[in-house]
Amino acid sequence: MAVQSSFKNMTLCLFAVCLVASALLAAVYAITKEPIEVAEHNKTISAIAQVVPEFEGEPVSDTIEVSGRKYPYYVVSKGGQPVGYAINTSSVGYGGPLSLMVGMTADRVIYNTTVLSQSETPGLGAKCVEPEFADQFRNWNPEEKTLAVTKDGGDVDAITASTITSRAYSKAVETAVTVFDAIVSINKGE
Amino acid sequence: MRKFQLITKGFVKENPTFSLLLGMCPTLATTTSAINGMSMGLATLFVLVLSNMAISATAPYIPDKVRIPAYIVIIAAFVTILQFVMQAFTPDIYKTLGLFIPLIVVNCIVLGRAEAFANKNSVLDSACDGLGIGIGFTFALTLLGLVREILGSGSAFNWKFIDGDGILVFVLAPGAFMALAYLIVLFKKVTSGKGE
Numbered sequence: 001m002a003v004q005s006s007f008k009n010m011t012l013c014l015f016a017v018c019l020v021a022s023a024l025l026a027a028v029y030a031i032t033k034e035p036i037e038v039a040e041h042n043k044t045i046s047a048i049a050q051v052v053p054e055f056e057g058e059p060v061s062d063t064i065e066v067s068g069r070k071y072p073y074y075v076v077s078k079g080g081q082p083v084g085y086a087i088n089t090s091s092v093g094y095g096g097p098l099s100l101m102v103g104m105t106a107d108r109v110i111y112n113t114t115v116l117s118q119s120e121t122p123g124l125g126a127k128c129v130e131p132e133f134a135d136q137f138r139n140w141n142p143e144e145k146t147l148a149v150t151k152d153g154g155d156v157d158a159i160t161a162s163t164i165t166s167r168a169y170s171k172a173v174e175t176a177v178t179v180f181d182a183i184v185s186i187n188k189g190e
Numbered sequence: 191m192r193k194f195q196l197i198t199k200g201f202v203k204e205n206p207t208f209s210l211l212l213g214m215c216p217t218l219a220t221t222t223s224a225i226n227g228m229s230m231g232l233a234t235l236f237v238l239v240l241s242n243m244a245i246s247a248t249a250p251y252i253p254d255k256v257r258i259p260a261y262i263v264i265i266a267a268f269v270t271i272l273q274f275v276m277q278a279f280t281p282d283i284y285k286t287l288g289l290f291i292p293l294i295v296v297n298c299i300v301l302g303r304a305e306a307f308a309n310k311n312s313v314l315d316s317a318c319d320g321l322g323i324g325i326g327f328t329f330a331l332t333l334l335g336l337v338r339e340i341l342g343s344g345s346a347f348n349w350k351f352i353d354g355d356g357i358l359v360f361v362l363a364p365g366a367f368m369a370l371a372y373l374i375v376l377f378k379k380v381t382s383g384k385g386e
Contacts, residue, residue, distance in 0.1 A: 005253035013252055017260045021267035028271045035278035043281060119289070122222040123342055123361030161358075 043116075044074075051103025051112040052076050052084030059086065066182045071175075073183065082106055085183060087176040088116065093168040095119040098128070100169070102137075102176035108184075110140040113173060125165030133159050133166070137173060147174040193318045200322025206299045207330035207370075208377040213299040217331060218366040220290050224347050227335025229283050230290060231328025235321070236272060237294050241265045242308040242320035249309035261304045266295045299327060330373075337369050 048059050055076035063072045074086040083106055090099040096119040103111040113134060120126045127133060136157060140147075147170045148154025149163060158166035206212045216234070221227040244264050252260045273291050276284040284291075294300065303323055308316040339345055342360035344352030359365045 005255035010253050010256045014256050014259060014263075017248070017252075017263050021263050024267055025270055028274050032274040032278040036274070039278060039281040117285075121362065123355075123358050 047101040047114050047116060048074050048076065048086040048103070050114045051086050051101050053105060053111055054078065055083055064179060064183055064186070066179050071179045073179065084111060085180055087179050087183075089172045089175040089179065091168045091172040091175065093118060093120050094125050094162070094164040095121055098165070098168045098172060100172045100176070102173055104176065104180045108142065108177075108180065110137055110142070110173065110177070113137045113169075120162070120165045125159065125162040127159050127162065128165050128169050133157075133169075140173075142174075142177045147171075147177070193315070196315060196318040197322035197325070200319065200324070200326040201329065202326075202381055204323065205326040205330060205377070206323055207327060207334070208374050209381075210299075210302075211374075212302055213297045213327065216290055216293055216297060217334065218363065218370065219293075220287065221331055221335035221338055221366060222361050223339040223343070223345075224332055224336040226286055227331035227333075228328060229287050231324070231331040233272060233276075233287065233291060234294055234297060234299065234327055235324025237265065237268045238300055238303060238324045238327075239317055239320040240268045241300055242303055242316040243313050244268070245304045246308040246311060246313045246316035257309065258301075261301060262295070265300050265304070269294045299323060334366075334369055334373060337373065338365060341365070341369070 045059070056078050057076075059074035059076045061072065061074050063070050065071075072088045075082050076084045076086070085104045085106075087102050087104065088099065089102060090097050092098070098118045098120065099116040100113055101116055102113045105111050115129045115134070118126065118128065120128060146154040147156065149156045149158040149166045149170060151158065151163060152167070154170065156166060156170045200206070202209070204210055207214075207217055213234075216230055220230040241261075241264055245261055248260070248264070249257070269291065272294075273284075273288075276287075276291065303316075303320060307319045311319070336346060338360045339347075340356070342356045342358060342362075342365060344350060344356040357365075360369060
């Protein structure tokens with residue numbers, strides 16, 4: 001069956017296999033590059049649309065640096081007035097980073113939140129994407145209610161047996177409020 | 191006829207999960223729900239058929255001593271292609287399975303079939319073998335995912351029939367081992383006396 005191995009044919013053969021494989025990959029990459037970007041873009045747009053009130057036109061993206069970390073955010077406006085801010089924050093959950101899109105209205109109330117990516121335990125922490133947990137952040141006013149789980153003296157009802165995930169979620173939302181304040185103070189300064 | 195046997199053998203006699211006990215890592219990790227299990231199975235099926243064909247076609251020209259590295263490169267190329275294609279056209283499935291797709295490269299079923307079958311048989315036979323093993327793997331993963339989903343979350347294929355939680359342990363790793371063990375017992379019971 002197979003050819004007798006010699007230094008020359010082993011080198012040549014591996015070289016050929018790698019060359020063909022990389023050429024093939026380059027071709028597929030070139031073909032799928034655009035659809036992947038479109039899919040990513042749609043994902044972001046639909047996440048933004050979920051967390052902010054009705055708006056007109058395209059969200060304007062920007063980044064802001066708050067205490068050494070950069071946060072991407074998107075401003076949506078209606079009738080020339082900014083009506084909402086979608087802020088992308090993340091924190092460390094039980095199974096890895098938990099990335100959220102938090103929507104704030106112009107009057108500093110959380111409109112809605114959605115999970116962009118998470119790797120929490122299925123059946124436990126992964127329930128943070130379900131409305132039973134996530135919907136409690138709708139219309140949450142950080143002036144009135146504290147963004148921490150009840151165990152830590154806050155007002156967030158934790159997921160049963162997933163306090164760490166619930167804490168991470170609350171933390172990410174809290175960060176978004178801080179980022180929102182920074183955005184507003186910069187805009188005022190201008 | 192022989193082609194047909196090649197396909198069915200992967201389903202029962204050489205079922206990779208229940209009979210050969212190969213590829214346990216993705217089996218245990220991805221089967222938290224029936225849909226996840228099925229998507230992982232189908233992704234593996236795709237890679238298995240293509241890599242079996244490619245390896246069977248190139249095997250006569252690859253020197254014996256470097257055949258494993260060559261196979262790994264071929265398999266990895268197909269997996270990466272699959273990853274790009276899924277990212278582009280099925281972003282939702284990619285979101286759940288993304289983490290496990292690169293693991294197909296080191297899935298011992300794929301390399302196992304390359305070594306045990308594809309490098310000694312014709313391209314068409316290898317494709318049938320890959321298809322059979324792939325279907326067997328998909329079936330096993332879907333079944334295991336379904337059992338775990340029914341017991342663990344009280345739903346089947348995302349259709350919820352019990353309000354609230356199930357027996358949570360079945361969604362977690364220990365439950366995967368338990369469910370798999372009982373399914374293997376059941377499989378052996380049903381197939382004993384047949385085949386060998």
